[in-house]
Amino acid sequence: MTPPQPSTPAVGATGDPIIGGSARAVQAAEPRALDPAALSNTWTTQGFLGNALYGTLLINDVVTTAIEPSMALKYDTTDGGATFILKLRPGLKFSDGSPLDAAAVKFNWDRLRDPVTASQSIAQAVNVASNEVLDPLTLRSTLQTPNPHFAQSIVNSSMNWIGSPAALAGSPEAFNAKPVGAGPFLLESWTRQDVTELVRNPDYWDAPKPYLDKISLRSANDTNQRINTVIAGGADVVMESNWASLAKARNAGLPVDVVPMSGGQYIAMNSARAPFDDIRARQAVAMAVNVESLNLAVYNGEGEIPESLFKDGTPYYTDTKLSQYNPDGAQALFDELAAEGRPVEFTFTAFSTVENRAGSESVQAQLSAFDNVKVNVETVDFPTGLAKAGSKDFQVIISASNIQDPDYGLWLAFQSKSRGNVSGISDPELDRALATGRYSESTEERKAAYEVVQERVLALTPGIFYVRASPAVVSGLDVGGVHQYGTGSLLPEELWIAD
Numbered sequence: 001m002t003p004p005q006p007s008t009p010a011v012g013a014t015g016d017p018i019i020g021g022s023a024r025a026v027q028a029a030e031p032r033a034l035d036p037a038a039l040s041n042t043w044t045t046q047g048f049l050g051n052a053l054y055g056t057l058l059i060n061d062v063v064t065t066a067i068e069p070s071m072a073l074k075y076d077t078t079d080g081g082a083t084f085i086l087k088l089r090p091g092l093k094f095s096d097g098s099p100l101d102a103a104a105v106k107f108n109w110d111r112l113r114d115p116v117t118a119s120q121s122i123a124q125a126v127n128v129a130s131n132e133v134l135d136p137l138t139l140r141s142t143l144q145t146p147n148p149h150f151a152q153s154i155v156n157s158s159m160n161w162i163g164s165p166a167a168l169a170g171s172p173e174a175f176n177a178k179p180v181g182a183g184p185f186l187l188e189s190w191t192r193q194d195v196t197e198l199v200r201n202p203d204y205w206d207a208p209k210p211y212l213d214k215i216s217l218r219s220a221n222d223t224n225q226r227i228n229t230v231i232a233g234g235a236d237v238v239m240e241s242n243w244a245s246l247a248k249a250r251n252a253g254l255p256v257d258v259v260p261m262s263g264g265q266y267i268a269m270n271s272a273r274a275p276f277d278d279i280r281a282r283q284a285v286a287m288a289v290n291v292e293s294l295n296l297a298v299y300n301g302e303g304e305i306p307e308s309l310f311k312d313g314t315p316y317y318t319d320t321k322l323s324q325y326n327p328d329g330a331q332a333l334f335d336e337l338a339a340e341g342r343p344v345e346f347t348f349t350a351f352s353t354v355e356n357r358a359g360s361e362s363v364q365a366q367l368s369a370f371d372n373v374k375v376n377v378e379t380v381d382f383p384t385g386l387a388k389a390g391s392k393d394f395q396v397i398i399s400a401s402n403i404q405d406p407d408y409g410l411w412l413a414f415q416s417k418s419r420g421n422v423s424g425i426s427d428p429e430l431d432r433a434l435a436t437g438r439y440s441e442s443t444e445e446r447k448a449a450y451e452v453v454q455e456r457v458l459a460l461t462p463g464i465f466y467v468r469a470s471p472a473v474v475s476g477l478d479v480g481g482v483h484q485y486g487t488g489s490l491l492p493e494e495l496w497i498a499d
Contacts, residue, residue, distance in 0.1 A: 095180050349378050
């Protein structure tokens with residue numbers, strides 16, 4: 001279901017960019033550290049901050065997914081994805097004057113795949129078996145297994161951000177005080193739980209960018225706080241994730257830029273732990289939850305429900321329906337499990353956001369109408385929730401398989417050995433189809449493979465897809481240059497404010 005949109009959406013400032021001025025920005029989650037390994041490159045977390053401090057090696061077109069150059073001129077393969085060659089622009093320098101060269105990229109990428117680093121992007125980085133410096137501007141990456149689409153992993157992770165090896169080798173406290181990157185902005189100050197002040201990098205490689213002199217960045221995990229702030233004029237740019245808030249911004253006449261996505265967020269059920277190690281429990285819960293009611297509870301009915309895994313109009317669309325809503329079937333399975341002495345009881349681990357809390361409470365309320373099932377809710381902060389998801393220390397938690405090119409989102413979420421496979425499902429047929437989709441460069445072959453993926457995901461029931469992701473930026477009418485890449489990673493160097 002796609003909610004109706006205004007016929008004449010608002011637009012921001014147009015014309016030639018204006019140099020100077022400052023902007024107030026709001027992101028959803030504060031980082032635990034400024035080390036690029038500690039940052040997550042998505043619209044819901046620290047994509048904007050990472051881009052500001054470190055710049056980008058590559059970006060992509062959010063509609064076609066075509067890879068585009070930035071600090072790297074290219075990242076190409078000529079052997080079906082077994083190896084890639086990264087070619088850097090000449091003359092790139094970190095903010096301390098040292099060179100951003102192939103050796104620096106190797107240091108960062110090797111570090112990201114080391115478990116000791118505890119990187120937010122280890123799931124992407126471990127796909128690289130080795131990195132070899134060929135010359136100061138050229139790096140060769142050899143992958144664990146061939147993947148001609150691996151460049152999408154760069155733009156969707158902190159592999160896109162390169163920090164100074166010398167600075168990263170020092171103490172974390174020193175790096176947090178003065179992170180050394182090659183991005184469009186420098187850190188002036190970071191006050192935890194308050195504001196991060198960024199100032200223009202006068203030596204940024206892509207002059208005259210950045211256009212702004214200064215950015216004041218705050219964090220707020222409450223969508224109402226974020227959207228009310230920008231509507232009231234207290235912020236110029238907000239990274240937003242809530243469909244209801246986006247509708248509120250549109251109704252207030254503000255520009256809203258949303259990255260189109262397939263897949264979506266799903267209620268992940270841990271197949272490695274009771275009760276969801278029994279597929280009947282997963283099926284029962286999936287049949288018991290009405291995603292339309294969930295949409296009303298969480299997004300005031302404004303959310304886009306993923307009726308199929310891929311959006312209609314994309315190359316991989318099929319009409320395989322994701323919803324399994326069937327209350328009678330659900331009750332029959334709950335009764336069957338109870339008769340075997342296995343009544344379904346579980347804890348829903350919810351992140352401390354308005355959306356997560358509302359979603360968990362809606363599921364709890366919906367399942368209270370059934371016999372032989374009980375739902376408990378625990379609310380945790382982001383670091384705790386991410387740690388629980390990573391260690392599989394949960395029964396139910398919100399996860400996502402947000403899809404542009406299908407390999408990145410689907411392999412990460414559902415391949416049996418992927419670190420991002422939160423639900424823990426393992427299925428040889430699903431793995432074979434994911435492998436075909438990964439290794440093939442033929443759209444027709446990939447489409448057939450991903451049709452099988454959709455069928456197997458539906459049959460295995462790792463979770464309940466309930467809403468498309470909404471990687472979005474809400475801005476003031478005087479803001480120009482809103483440009484996102486990946487899954488909603490905003491480029492700060494492009495922003496400008498009209499007089």
